[in-house]
Amino acid sequence: MEIKNILIVDPIDGEYVGDIIIENDIIKQIIKKDNNYYDYILMPGFVDTHTHGYMGVDFMNAPKEDLKRWAELNFSHGVTKFYPTTVSASKKQLKEIVNNFQSILSISGIHLEGPYINKEKKGAQNEAYIYPPKLEDLKEIINENVKLITMAPEVENFFEVIDYLKGNGVIISLGHSNANYELFKKALEKNIIRITHFPNAITSLHHRSIGGVGAGLLEKFKLEMIVDKIHSSPEFIKLVYKTKNIDDIILITDSISATNLEDGEYSLGGLKVIVKDKKATLEDGTIAGSTLTFDDGVRNFYNITQCSLKELAKVSSYNALQNLNIKNEGRIKEGYIANFALLNRDLEIKKTIFHGNIVYEK
Amino acid sequence: MEIKNILIVDPIDGEYVGDIIIENDIIKQIIKKDNNYYDYILMPGFVDTHTHGYMGVDFMNAPKEDLKRWAELNFSHGVTKFYPTTVSASKKQLKEIVNNFQSILSISGIHLEGPYINKEKKGAQNEAYIYPPKLEDLKEIINENVKLITMAPEVENFFEVIDYLKGNGVIISLGHSNANYELFKKALEKNIIRITHFPNAITSLHHRSIGGVGAGLLEKFKLEMIVDKIHSSPEFIKLVYKTKNIDDIILITDSISATNLEDGEYSLGGLKVIVKDKKATLEDGTIAGSTLTFDDGVRNFYNITQCSLKELAKVSSYNALQNLNIKNEGRIKEGYIANFALLNRDLEIKKTIFHGNIVYEK
Numbered sequence: 001m002e003i004k005n006i007l008i009v010d011p012i013d014g015e016y017v018g019d020i021i022i023e024n025d026i027i028k029q030i031i032k033k034d035n036n037y038y039d040y041i042l043m044p045g046f047v048d049t050h051t052h053g054y055m056g057v058d059f060m061n062a063p064k065e066d067l068k069r070w071a072e073l074n075f076s077h078g079v080t081k082f083y084p085t086t087v088s089a090s091k092k093q094l095k096e097i098v099n100n101f102q103s104i105l106s107i108s109g110i111h112l113e114g115p116y117i118n119k120e121k122k123g124a125q126n127e128a129y130i131y132p133p134k135l136e137d138l139k140e141i142i143n144e145n146v147k148l149i150t151m152a153p154e155v156e157n158f159f160e161v162i163d164y165l166k167g168n169g170v171i172i173s174l175g176h177s178n179a180n181y182e183l184f185k186k187a188l189e190k191n192i193i194r195i196t197h198f199p200n201a202i203t204s205l206h207h208r209s210i211g212g213v214g215a216g217l218l219e220k221f222k223l224e225m226i227v228d229k230i231h232s233s234p235e236f237i238k239l240v241y242k243t244k245n246i247d248d249i250i251l252i253t254d255s256i257s258a259t260n261l262e263d264g265e266y267s268l269g270g271l272k273v274i275v276k277d278k279k280a281t282l283e284d285g286t287i288a289g290s291t292l293t294f295d296d297g298v299r300n301f302y303n304i305t306q307c308s309l310k311e312l313a314k315v316s317s318y319n320a321l322q323n324l325n326i327k328n329e330g331r332i333k334e335g336y337i338a339n340f341a342l343l344n345r346d347l348e349i350k351k352t353i354f355h356g357n358i359v360y361e362k
Numbered sequence: 363m364e365i366k367n368i369l370i371v372d373p374i375d376g377e378y379v380g381d382i383i384i385e386n387d388i389i390k391q392i393i394k395k396d397n398n399y400y401d402y403i404l405m406p407g408f409v410d411t412h413t414h415g416y417m418g419v420d421f422m423n424a425p426k427e428d429l430k431r432w433a434e435l436n437f438s439h440g441v442t443k444f445y446p447t448t449v450s451a452s453k454k455q456l457k458e459i460v461n462n463f464q465s466i467l468s469i470s471g472i473h474l475e476g477p478y479i480n481k482e483k484k485g486a487q488n489e490a491y492i493y494p495p496k497l498e499d500l501k502e503i504i505n506e507n508v509k510l511i512t513m514a515p516e517v518e519n520f521f522e523v524i525d526y527l528k529g530n531g532v533i534i535s536l537g538h539s540n541a542n543y544e545l546f547k548k549a550l551e552k553n554i555i556r557i558t559h560f561p562n563a564i565t566s567l568h569h570r571s572i573g574g575v576g577a578g579l580l581e582k583f584k585l586e587m588i589v590d591k592i593h594s595s596p597e598f599i600k601l602v603y604k605t606k607n608i609d610d611i612i613l614i615t616d617s618i619s620a621t622n623l624e625d626g627e628y629s630l631g632g633l634k635v636i637v638k639d640k641k642a643t644l645e646d647g648t649i650a651g652s653t654l655t656f657d658d659g660v661r662n663f664y665n666i667t668q669c670s671l672k673e674l675a676k677v678s679s680y681n682a683l684q685n686l687n688i689k690n691e692g693r694i695k696e697g698y699i700a701n702f703a704l705l706n707r708d709l710e711i712k713k714t715i716f717h718g719n720i721v722y723e724k
Contacts, residue, residue, distance in 0.1 A: 181597055199569045207561045207575070207594040210601060218601045232569040235543055239572065239580045243605045 001356060006342070007038040009309040010332045011318035022338040025355035030334060040350060043313050044330045045080025045339035046294045047320040049148060049250065050111055050197065050224055052085050052268065053257035054293075059084040060093070060269060064102065071105035073260075075352040075360040077295045078341030080106050081321075081329070083147055085254075087269035088114030088122075088129040094141050101145045106354060109147035113196065117176035118152040123201040124281075124288030125176065126269045132156035135164055142168050147324055150196040152177035153187040162190060171324060173224065176201045177212055184215035194323060197254055198223035198240075200231050200287070217243045222323055224252045225315075227300040228292040230279050234304045241305040249315045250323065251297050256280055256289035299347045363718060368704070369400040371671040372694045373680035384700045387717035392696060402712060405675050406692045407442025407701035408656045409682040411510060411612065412473055412559065412586055414447050414630065415619035416655075421446040422455070422631060426464065433467035435622075437714040437722040439657045440703030443468050443683075443691070445509055447616075449631035450476030450484075450491040456503050463507045468716060471509035475558065479538035480514040485563040486643075486650035487538065488631045494518035497526060504530050509686055512558040514539035515549040524552060533686060535586065538563045539574055546577035556685060559616055560585035560602075562593050562649070579605045584685055586614045587677075589662040590654040592641050596666045603667040611677045612685065613659050618642055618651035661709045 001022040008018050008030065017038050021029040053059055057070045067084070074082060084107060086097060094112065101110055114125050116133040132155045142165065149165060150173045151158060165172055174187055175196025180203060184195075195202065195216045202212030216223050223244065227237055231254075240249065253259070258266040258275045266273045266280070273280050273288045280288045298316050301307065307315075313330075321330035329337045342351040352360035363384040370380050370392065379400050383391040415421055419432045429446070436444060446469060448459060456474065463472055476487050478495040494517045504527065511527060512535045513520060527534055536549055537558025542565060546557075557564065557578045564574030578585050585606065589599055593616075602611065615621070620628040620637045628635045628642070635642050635650045642650045660678050663669065669677075675692075683692040691699045704713040714722035 204569075205567050205575075207566075207598040210595060210597045213567075213569070214597060214601060218597060218604060233572060235572045235576060235580060236569040239576060239605075242580060243601075 003042065003342070005033070005038050006040050006042040007309075008332050009041060009043045009313045011044065011310060011313040012331060013333070014310045015308070020332070022353075022356045025338055027332065027334050027336050027338050030332070039344075041309065041343045041345070041347070042332060043078075043309070043341050043343060044317040044332060045341050045352065045354065046078045046298065047317045047330070048074075048079050048082040048253050048294050049320045049324070050085050050113070050252035051082055051255045052087065052289055053259065054255055055260045056257055058257040058267070059086060060089065060097070064104070067107055068104055071107050072359070074106060074294070075354065076349065076362075077293045078298070078343070078349045078352055079294045080339035080341070080352065080354050081108050082106055083109050083111040085111040085113050088117065088125045089269065090129060091137050091141065098141055098143055098145055103145075110145050111148035111150070112146060113150040114176065116149070116151040116155050116158070118154060118178045120178045121152065121176045121201045123176060124268055124271060124273070124286050126271055129269070133158070133161045135161055138164055142170060144169065146170050148173055150175040152179065153183050153192070154179045159190070162192065166191075174202070174212070178203055179212060181210045181212070181215045184212050184221075185219060188215075188219055188221065193220065194222045194224070194250075196224050197226050197231065197252065199236070200226070220248065222248045222250055222319065224250050226252055226254045226290050226292060227297045227304070228278075228290045229300060231287060231290065237301065237304045241307065246307070246311045246314050247319055247322075250320045251294070251301060251315045253292045253294050253297060254290045255292055259291040259293060295341075295347070295349050302347060365404065365704070367395070367400050368402050368404045369671070370694050371403060371405045371675045373406065373672060373675040374693060375695070376672045377670070382694070384715075384718045387700055389694065389696050389698050389700050392694070403671065403705045403707070403709070404694060405440075405671070405703050405705060406679040406694060407703050407714065407716065408440045408660065409679045409692070410436075410441050410444040410615050410656050411682045411686070412447050412475070412614035413444055413617045414449065414651055416617055416621045417623055418619055420619040420629070421448060422451065422459070426466070429469055430466055433469050434721070436468060436656070437716060438711065438724075439655045440660070440705070440711045440714055441468060441656045442701035442703070442714065442716050443470050445469075445471050445473045447473040447475050450479065450487045451631065452491060453499050453503065460503055460505055460507055465507075472507050473510035473512070474508060475512040476538065478511075478513040478517050478520070480516060480540045482540045483514065483538045483563045485538060486630055486633060486635070486648050488633055491631070495520070495523045497523055500526055504532060506531070508532050510535055512537040514541065515545050515554070516541045521552070524554065528553075536564070536574070540565055541574060543572045543574070543577045546574050546583075547581060550577075550581055550583065555582065556584045556586070556612075558586050559588050559593065559614065561598070562588070582610065584610045584612055584681065586612050588614055588616045588652050588654060589659045589666070590640075590652045591662060593649060593652065599663065599666045603669065608669070608673045608676050609681055609684075612682045613656070613663060613677045615654045615656050615659060616652045617654055621653040621655060657703075657709070657711050664709060
């Protein structure tokens with residue numbers, strides 16, 4: 001397959017006009033052009049490392065055909081890799097989900113959000129299923145499908161189990177945590193470098209105790225961000241963009257099953273969720289995940305920060321892949337896997353290409 | 363006078379070894395050296411634009427001889443220019459203070475902190491003397507001695523009186539304010555570019571409403587900062603240093619009459635202040651100014667941020683002068699006024715030179 005006269009956006013080499021030749025699932029050749037004329041923009045396919053569901057599919061109760069449908073639908077948003085995310089649940093249920101999981105299409109692994117979090121910062125997680133980690137539990141639950149886990153560093157046994165998780169290739173992300181700056185720093189010193197849906201469900205910034213939010217802004221943490229203008233104001237997003245290195249921002253959706261459906265009542269981890277004007281909340285008003293689609297998040301980030309397309313390719317794909325140690329994806333460069341989102345100048349998805357095949361076309 | 367083999371620190375040209383020749387009160391000549399050998403560091407004299415008192419002197423009740431003593435004592439801290447600062451008081455008292463004021467030595471003008479602030483963010487100001495500005499009051503109070511005024515942008519008449527203040531050469535600084543981000547932004551658009559003792563006594567940062575603290579971090583405000591490790595934690599100072607342009611940080615002391623005296627009971631604007639371990643508070647625990655000396659603040663900022671000496675010269679002198687539109691001071695450059703702090707490598711004051719004369723020597 002050839003795609004001609006496109007603006008190629010690589011997270012390292014930047015933006016330039018060219019043609020691209022794909023053979024099987026690999027970028028075979030890139031031909032740089034001297035002109036600046038192009039109709040469409042080619043970006044590395046988007047990567048969502050934190051998403052609970054989409055259009056009626058809820059990862060906590062999703063048979064294989066549901067996962068396949070989810071992956072197919074997600075292509076329409078430019079997503080070529082994503083990590084379905086659990087909520088806090090019983091050991092039995094988590095074990096079943098992990099054991100029954102099979103990679104399919106763009107679904108590449110699991111993110112466990114909880115249950116090893118702090119009840120005081122539970123957000124929309126079900127308190128009944130929040131408990132501390134035990135090594136023997138982890139030995140039963142964790143297999144090679146688990147790529148990420150969100151934990152609070154203050155939970156009992158946290159520092160005892162992190163080596164087991166790391167040894168099994170699981171990236172730990174700090175979240176749903178009441179920990180102060182010092183404990184975030186201590187985790188960072190143990191090479192735990194990621195924070196879940198920053199700055200939500202962590203300790204806020206005060207000038208005499210800068211908390212998890214301050215730790216995220218000041219230290220070399222990589223920050224998951226839901227850019228739906230609901231979880232954070234546009235000004236806060238601007239402040240993060242101003243403060244952080246662009247390599248340290250990872251866009252996520254945190255989307256739930258109500259995404260792309262009508263307003264109404266849904267459920268998340270056994271809790272009732274009300275969606276009104278795209279905002280999902282529990283009955284008490286607590287924000288309960290998002291109804292954000294990945295491409296909306298990408299456009300929001302671009303419009304709010306006025307970043308470059310090169311930077312946008314980092315926050316929407318490359319940074320997430322780097323954090324997961326995936327080295328042959330996320331760039332538009334010869335030899336890399338041909339996962340792309342083809343966008344118009346308004347950054348609307350026109351085509352999605354997955355492993356060299358057109359899987360979505362508008 | 364000649365000073366030889368010193369590390370000259372200019373806020374624009376940076377750091378280099380040289381000799382300096384002073385004639386009368388002016389830097390006549392600088393001779394740059396090829397070697398890197400030096401014993402002492404020469405910085406532009408420090409400028410404190412927010413200070414209520416020192417060693418028993420309280421600006422609200424200070425006869426002329428007290429002001430002279432204050433200026434002389436302040437030379438021992440490297441301060442060659444400062445602006446005694448009022449607290450909220452009756453129109454009558456403020457008018458008297460302003461009318462009776464005379465510049466003397468390094469005392470160059472007045473900073474009015476209040477009374478046009480928000481009672482909800484009064485800090486250690488006396489609520490009985492907080493009231494909105496009226497143009498007729500300002501016409502009675504303001505004269506050429508008033509160089510700075512701290513006001514809350516949400517007070518009645520704020521946007522009606524700012525042109526009068528600006529027209530009379532008064533720099534407005536936002537502070538003791540409950541205003542949200544949007545109102546800070548609106549003031550910024552009116553070219554009000556300074557925030558008083560950031561981030562104290564303004565609205566805190568939340569990720570869905572970033573407040574005065576968020577406005578200060580995100581927008582092009584110049585921030586007064588008390589770096590005593592009491593008003594803000596070292597991590598917050600680091601975060602400000604990371605986030606802001608170095609040109610936008612102005613060190614102040616906010617010192618009160620208890621500074622450099624023993625722990626005990628003092629007063630500030632008619633309120634009882636208790637000083638314990640250098641921390642000054644009202645009886646209810648509210649922080650009540652500082653007991654910081656300027657050179658301690660300079661050393662704290664340097665040690666916390668690990669900034670360059672060039673940057674240190676900006677935050678301790680140049681930035682404050684630029685903000686006040688004073689153009690012939692604050693640099694070590696031919697033609698500039700010879701106001702210097704001579705420091706050892708631990709940044710302790712060894713000599714202070716004011717208008718070409720040694721006014722302090724250790």
